[in-house]
Amino acid sequence: MPETRFKVDLTKKMDKQAVPGHNRWHPDIPAAFSVNPGESFRMECLDWTDGQIANNDDPSDIEHVDLDRVHVLSGPAHVNGVQPGDLLVVDILDVGAFQDHEWGFNGIFAKENGGGFLVDHFPNAQKSIWDFNGIYATSRHIPDVKFAGIIHPGLIGVAPSHELLAEWNRRETALVDEDPKRVPPLAELPNPESVVLGTLQGEEFNRVAKEGARTVPPRENGGNCDIKNLSRGSRIYFPVFVEGAKLSVGDLHFSQGDGEITFCGGIEMPGWIDLHVDVIKGGMDKYNILQNPVFQPGPMDPNYTEFLTFEGVSVDNTSGKQSYLDANIAYRNACLNAIDYLKTVGYTAEQAYMILGTAPIEGRVAGIVDIPNACCTVSIPTAIFNKDILPKKE
Amino acid sequence: MPETRFKVDLTKKMDKQAVPGHNRWHPDIPAAFSVNPGESFRMECLDWTDGQIANNDDPSDIEHVDLDRVHVLSGPAHVNGVQPGDLLVVDILDVGAFQDHEWGFNGIFAKENGGGFLVDHFPNAQKSIWDFNGIYATSRHIPDVKFAGIIHPGLIGVAPSHELLAEWNRRETALVDEDPKRVPPLAELPNPESVVLGTLQGEEFNRVAKEGARTVPPRENGGNCDIKNLSRGSRIYFPVFVEGAKLSVGDLHFSQGDGEITFCGGIEMPGWIDLHVDVIKGGMDKYNILQNPVFQPGPMDPNYTEFLTFEGVSVDNTSGKQSYLDANIAYRNACLNAIDYLKTVGYTAEQAYMILGTAPIEGRVAGIVDIPNACCTVSIPTAIFNKDILPKKE
């Protein structure tokens, strides 16, 4: 096991840890530790909500979750000798749950507090608890489902430069200004509430707290991309924007479906991740990797090969309004079609929604040019059910 | 080999075939033949453009293609005893090129005539010709690339009812009315130019030609979904809207990347498809399959497992404008990132674009809830290249 360079105590909030992590993106958050290219190390992580969700059957913690607190991240790690313009090469050697905390949660956020991809159909908070049995997950809240998790960090990224951070804040503020009162909001802007900034203090803390970008969206630095296939064995090439790269990680998922459609979102858990870092000097220009990470997926995902696939196109399913090649509507319809189907084989709509959020489902952009309809698909591995869910002639 | 129930002569246009097919959706297009549930049969197909594209190095045929003519479809097949409310179960037993026509084409449509997913970056017409060598495709226009095709019909669907057709025309007209002069247009409305309607003649022909929906988009009836994984061995469950279901098929692809991003679009070819049909009586209500087909993908896709994956988020890459969870922009950026990368390993931008359009690339909706950025990915199988395209340390 590589040396643990970032430790957490599950009984404490992130700001009370011996070396606190952070929950905003900012180049001036101090490094929690430093490593050399070629080194492997372990980082421990709290769950993304900083321990707000309990292992019980009551979704009120989901309903009232403090979203200013998310995502609590471990790091940043300063990688010695790495400069802006380089590519930081990060291998995800392994990811796991803590041995005394082998459960996770999935939640549907309430419309008033976060929402989700199908928020208009599922406006109320819900929760499912998942138990880990080795490689498998099961939930007492969702019967006859068991699957091998595709374990991964929902969030991994490097620090932005000051210029990049300013650009994020500019463009996201402009978006919010289009409809500032929207519920849920169009974006989360810098907000000093519930901020954690490592060891920063005093004036510096106040300044960075006001400027720091929220960790919710994925951006040029990677961040909260929630890519389920960025799992064990993957190699990521990050563009580097600051000296030392300042790599942070968190939001570990035992499993997640493509899209993370319930928002909360995969099977969320605290845990550990083993990383190896290296550098390609001057790699950003050499490989034109300027604005988002590139990666090679790992070789250890579950080998599910039989699927039931649902299609959706760009027509609003309640109003009948036709949109132009809108992949969001198409994917939403594919998900709603899947939920409608799963209701005929014994699940509630909420259970079906949470299956799509947690199991290793595949969400694809099938056709994106056939005006005016995009076609998206969502594919459910049939082997995750302990019963035959296929359509039958009799 | 099952009996060929729909034949084509490659030297003739679709309207000159012994039994013509059609290029519009309408319930009153007469069936070309009828089959019983439980039967297998072969249908031959022209390429989707009705033979407008030649095997040469000049893209002017792509530039000036008559898009009123597309898609020329084979059928419809009337399935005896099938009624609205049933599910039509269609097995794709096999698909192939004609033995004396083992090549296909991929094209980038010009902005003035069709456009494509990256039309603002690639406004001019381009063409690549692909030769089939057994299971493999190669192109004299794109060096060092060879892949096993994931052969499939880009378009397969059943006829709409009159009510459903009226709804299509209503909603698509409303969309076009939002910006009637847009180039390319927001949608293609019914248009009697270049119409082919099977054996219809006279008044009926004129009426149907005016009402018939264009075949370009996928809709409730399936249609032009362009799902690469709807390939050999797949089983599809179609909702049925008219007596006999009236199944049509065309737009065969030797291979295609998710999204079919160049629009023309996969590797387009004439060929044949062997189908088996069956019925689940009353299946639409029983399984809540009301508005789009559901399918089980086949077991014979190429086993590519090593990928290089590119991410994109919902920020316009030229203006820097932030959008709200826009998967289209995210997928477009993922594709542009991939193209930028491929330019560093020896391809022109146009070649890279056509690789993404033709090879079995995977396009995924990775995260669709992390406001304000959706995250989409495009994954290129590294084994399709005859050289190592991964980033290198030196």
Added chain:
Amino acid sequence: MPETRFKVDLTKKMDKQAVPGHNRWHPDIPAAFSVNPGESFRMECLDWTDGQIANNDDPSDIEHVDLDRVHVLSGPAHVNGVQPGDLLVVDILDVGAFQDHEWGFNGIFAKENGGGFLVDHFPNAQKSIWDFNGIYATSRHIPDVKFAGIIHPGLIGVAPSHELLAEWNRRETALVDEDPKRVPPLAELPNPESVVLGTLQGEEFNRVAKEGARTVPPRENGGNCDIKNLSRGSRIYFPVFVEGAKLSVGDLHFSQGDGEITFCGGIEMPGWIDLHVDVIKGGMDKYNILQNPVFQPGPMDPNYTEFLTFEGVSVDNTSGKQSYLDANIAYRNACLNAIDYLKTVGYTAEQAYMILGTAPIEGRVAGIVDIPNACCTVSIPTAIFNKDILPKKE
């Protein structure tokens, strides 16, 4: 489609074809045609028995099959410029059944005429007929089974040199001499009965007929290796022993289980194969490929991933005799265990045996060092059954 360089007429025996093939290995069998490195071409093939088996329910043709006649091969193809010491690089571009002959047969040979891997348990002739439905095979003789075939040539090889042929005859004669009256025999020695030798005639014919090695076993030249994964898209590197390599092919299988345990043996069919040839000059020494072909399997095998696996060890299951690390006994026991199991889910022993012979089962050497027992496994893909065959608690 590449040019057909070897044609067959299914209504005629191999020796009556316009250009006959051959059914013995000998360097002096004249080439049927010649090709250049870099060329693709099609060869048509009769089934391995030269059309002795009929599509009916009577196994008497299997019982009385003339085994002196097998295998009738297409070729040899002379590859211009290829010399002993080179590697002949052969790509299997595609393989298929004839469109008017989409069925094949599997047979259990009688003990008195050929036998099979489980001959002591299945001494009598049996037959199953398999229908091809696109990529799938089904048999009216074996209910509730349907699988995607892993189509391949059971036999593909190059001609031996005179020296190599003499060595084959030496060592196989020595083996037969150990027990010359054994039924079935220990090996098939050169035998002028039913010989076909291309266009050879007169004295030459008589000489070669007496010397020519039987095609039954795989040897240094490839030959009848019956490797199911040597399927579409594979690339083979053959050591070359004679000028022009003299490549021959036949014994096409629509599908086969590892071991081809019923001997007749896979799903046997006539058909066609498209090949591409190239050469690595001096490759035998360069890569130490001196005595058997090496290959890269193709990327298009069926994606079955869920199996039920049976183990066997090196103890004779009737006598209880312990053998030393005998993988044959271990694999035989694994197969017998599988058959015993399949009898509990509705199959006769003969049906179960033929399932193992035809379906894409995996036969593995699991452990070969744990004295005195080898452990072999046979894995059956559960998706080939139209019912659930797994053990149940109730």
Added chain:
Amino acid sequence: MPETRFKVDLTKKMDKQAVPGHNRWHPDIPAAFSVNPGESFRMECLDWTDGQIANNDDPSDIEHVDLDRVHVLSGPAHVNGVQPGDLLVVDILDVGAFQDHEWGFNGIFAKENGGGFLVDHFPNAQKSIWDFNGIYATSRHIPDVKFAGIIHPGLIGVAPSHELLAEWNRRETALVDEDPKRVPPLAELPNPESVVLGTLQGEEFNRVAKEGARTVPPRENGGNCDIKNLSRGSRIYFPVFVEGAKLSVGDLHFSQGDGEITFCGGIEMPGWIDLHVDVIKGGMDKYNILQNPVFQPGPMDPNYTEFLTFEGVSVDNTSGKQSYLDANIAYRNACLNAIDYLKTVGYTAEQAYMILGTAPIEGRVAGIVDIPNACCTVSIPTAIFNKDILPKKE
């Protein structure tokens, strides 16, 4: 994490553990603990040699290893209520290395002390040490190789009945009697040297020590089957021969190639395994699972799909002697061919042999009926090499 029901201290030999395990099979070895059907639990394991091999570069510990000591097993676990005639259903939930012991060893045993599959070609002891980096293994003794391990217990089994034990001893003694002085021996018979028998003492110890079967071979009870695909997520159905089944486990491998050809043998390590047990009452007769376990492989093996495959047939490669359908010789030749090839791309013969023993190579019984030659194949995943090992034209 399930409760640990069997603990080990890596600084102590198995007989000095708080609750010792055992290294012989005998029904009278007392259970170390008991569990109920439906329970999950963890068992910790020493490496199979009881800690005799050190993490250094000197193979003398391999050369002089005390083989009377192997395999030290954890357990047995008594499963309450399970009776002879039942099937014990065991799920392998997960397997792992200890966090402070993330390395393992592979050894070639000397001819005088154990030997291996290729003992005549590799008579001398050798050793390679493998470091675990998350899911990957690398060795300082074998450059340019890195692979995802397919982690599994080499040995898992239930206790024999007295009758079954007597039968084992009978048949194995008869084998040894055929050549009692052979080196290495034909089998290992009961031998009271270095015996560990749980908490047994005194007379009982002496009796059982004399009768207990060696753990080396796999047998009716499962045992040392060394099946690499019996990995994480697998479900095993064991026939039950004694009250409580008495399940034991050990010989954990981080990875292994089919055949475990170096004997010592995979990448050997101490570690832990999480199991879940259940029962099918009367299942042995119901499913004809009478003499060997049956299993469903897990869904999490590495997804390697590109291979270089070597063939071998039943002819001794030094003497030229022809054998009859001998799969052992065929597999040996396939392995020797692979080793000869790997020597041309930069490995010593010993390194190549250890690659075949440790990496997830596939060993198949391709053809087992084509008299007189069996054909076996060994397939090496090309992605395990950090360089291109395929044959090249120039």
